[in-house]
Amino acid sequence: LLYPFSQFAQSSQKMATFGKLYGQANSPRVYEVLLTATYAGIDVKLIEIESASKQSSEYQAKFPHDRLPTFESDNGVVLHESGGISFYIASQQENSPLLGKNKAETAQVVQYLLFANVEIAPYVKTWIEPILGKSSYNKPAHNQAVDNLKKSLTSLEKVLQKKTFLVGERITLADIAVSSALYSAFKMVLDVEFRKNYKNVTRWYVTLINQPNFKVLADASLVDVAQAWIPPKKEPKKDQKKEQQPKKEKAKQAEDDAEEDTPPPPKPKSKLDLLPPSTFVLDEWKRFYSNNKTRPDAIEWFWKHFDPEGYSIWRVDYKYNEELTKIFMSSNLIGGFYNRLERARKYAFGSLLVLGEDNNSEIAGYFVIRGQEIPEEVTDAADFESYTFVKVVDPKDPAVRKNFEDFIAWDGDFNGKAFGDGKIFK
Numbered sequence: 001l002l003y004p005f006s007q008f009a010q011s012s013q014k015m016a017t018f019g020k021l022y023g024q025a026n027s028p029r030v031y032e033v034l035l036t037a038t039y040a041g042i043d044v045k046l047i048e049i050e051s052a053s054k055q056s057s058e059y060q061a062k063f064p065h066d067r068l069p070t071f072e073s074d075n076g077v078v079l080h081e082s083g084g085i086s087f088y089i090a091s092q093q094e095n096s097p098l099l100g101k102n103k104a105e106t107a108q109v110v111q112y113l114l115f116a117n118v119e120i121a122p123y124v125k126t127w128i129e130p131i132l133g134k135s136s137y138n139k140p141a142h143n144q145a146v147d148n149l150k151k152s153l154t155s156l157e158k159v160l161q162k163k164t165f166l167v168g169e170r171i172t173l174a175d176i177a178v179s180s181a182l183y184s185a186f187k188m189v190l191d192v193e194f195r196k197n198y199k200n201v202t203r204w205y206v207t208l209i210n211q212p213n214f215k216v217l218a219d220a221s222l223v224d225v226a227q228a229w230i231p232p233k234k235e236p237k238k239d240q241k242k243e244q245q246p247k248k249e250k251a252k253q254a255e256d257d258a259e260e261d262t263p264p265p266p267k268p269k270s271k272l273d274l275l276p277p278s279t280f281v282l283d284e285w286k287r288f289y290s291n292n293k294t295r296p297d298a299i300e301w302f303w304k305h306f307d308p309e310g311y312s313i314w315r316v317d318y319k320y321n322e323e324l325t326k327i328f329m330s331s332n333l334i335g336g337f338y339n340r341l342e343r344a345r346k347y348a349f350g351s352l353l354v355l356g357e358d359n360n361s362e363i364a365g366y367f368v369i370r371g372q373e374i375p376e377e378v379t380d381a382a383d384f385e386s387y388t389f390v391k392v393v394d395p396k397d398p399a400v401r402k403n404f405e406d407f408i409a410w411d412g413d414f415n416g417k418a419f420g421d422g423k424i425f426k
Contacts, residue, residue: 017043018092019077021085022059023069024050028121029082030069032180036086036173038213040093044071065319067385083113083177084323090173098173107325108167112174114329115152116181118336122382123149124185126340130229131188135380137229144342149185153198160200164207171211179208183220191226270377272347272370278310282370286349286426294409302408306395312372313392313404316352318363320386330354330361331421337383338425344369344377350425351408355417362417365407366392367425 018037023030025048037044049055053066062078063070071085072078079085087110090098100106126145130137156178159166166174182190186205195202202222209220285305289298324330334352341348352365367389369378374389392400406412410422 017045017074018089019044019071019073021046021069021071022049022055022063024048027069028180028183031183032082032177033069033071033085033089035176035180035213036089036098039098039171039176040090040096042089042092044089065385081117081320081323082180083117086173086177087113097170098176100167100172105167105172109172109174110325111329112166113177114325114333116177118333119152120149120178120181122336122340123152124181125382128184128188128227131227137231138343141340141342142229144339148339153201156204157198157200160204164204166204171208175204175208179205186222187219188223189226191223194226195222270347270375272375272377275310275371278307278370280305280307280311282311282347282349282368285368289349289408289424290426295405295411299405299409303401308395310370312369313395314367314369314374315390315392316350316365316367317388317390318386319388321362324354324359324361324363326358327354327356327361327420330363331423334363334423337381337387338423340381340383341378341425343380344375345425347371347375347377348425351410351422352425353407353410353414353422354420355414356420357418361420364414365422366404 021030021033021044023033023046025046030046034044034046049068051068055063062072063080065080067080069082069085070078070080071088073088077088079088087099090096098109100109123145126141127149129135130142156166165171166178182205190198206222208214214220285302288301292298292301318324318333324333331354334354337352338350347370348367350365350367352363355362355364367378369375372391378384378389392404394400395404402412406414410419
């Protein structure tokens with residue numbers, strides 16, 4: 001299906017079709033791109049697809065990252081990630097007001113693009129996807145997501161206390177990105193009672209969705225009463241008529257129950273709990289690492305106790321290093337990833353570093369994980385697809401050991417890159 005969206009553009013001069021956007025029509029990330037195109041006065045054709053992995057080999061060759069939305073311009077520029085696509089589209093307009101009126105404002109726009117992607121979208125996803133039946137409900141993860149989203153909204157509330165828009169005096173890509181990330185939350189869970197604590201954010205959002213160009217958003221309404229996850233109904237017990245049995249049959253049934261109804265063992269909370277016991281106790285390692293010098297004490301302890309059959313080591317690299325800007329923002333990106341790995345805390349230890357300098361950096365490191373495969377507790381994190389996990393085949397390899405040690409000690413040779421910042425997952 002092809003959808004032209006330029007009919008709401010502010011510009012009276014329409015441009016020729018600029019490119020094709022692939023994604024789900026009701027996706028907030030798709031809305032972000034379409035809103036940007038609308039404000040830029042650019043025609044973008046939406047080709048509706050549900051999954052990147054089910055597309056043709058030609059598509060897979062252009063977009064190997066298995067993420068939506070994706071974009072291909074008419075002159076062959078290929079992009080993925082809504083923030084990058086939106087920024088590229090906005091930049092086609094000379095002195096684009098969407099990107100601010102000067103370099104400082106452009107930097108602030110980029111700041112909010114990252115903020116929307118890291119500090120809002122993952123928390124909204126964790127909150128609403130179980131309601132929609134797209135993922136399983138996990139109470140600790142839900143509570144953490146709600147708390148984190150509240151923190152993000154509180155920061156926006158302060159920013160918008162004396163401002164109409166996030167950057168400058170008019171709508172920019174910052175407003176488009178953040179409002180798109182909040183679209184599903186306002187529509188489903190940020191109800192009247194919740195919004196009382198975020199009056200400035202609500203006023204800002206209502207101002208935006210009442211702009212003519214925001215007609216791109218389908219049913220951008222505010223929910224009155226929050227939708228909630230409803231647990232599936234349990235099947236009724238089969239032996240409900242026991243009390244109606246004759247006394248003799250009831251007595252015989254009681255004897256049978258005593259002999260046969262042995263309580264089943266408690267179900268493990270994770271498949272990892274079914275693995276054979278390991279001599280490497282992860283909690284002991286975390287305590288020793290925290291309370292002792294990394295070199296040489298913690299490193300010696302690790303290799304003395306490490307169990308390569310019970311645990312595996314994984315090299316981890318961020319896929320989109322070319323999009324990183326400020327060191328502190330990249331560090332915040334790692335922190336956001338860790339927040340969404342809460343389910344894995346019992347089974348994993350990690351060290352991720354930001355290497356390099358502002359506008360020329362990378363995120364890399366190592367994780368130690370229970371078992372020999374990447375478990376659901378890790379793959380279920382919203383940011384998992386943004387990282388590559390490569391298993392260390394031979395932990396005894398001296399070169400591998402040295403690199404691993406450098407990353408957990410936060411010093412050493414990082415291929416000429418300077419240490420910028422780091423965070424430990426424990």
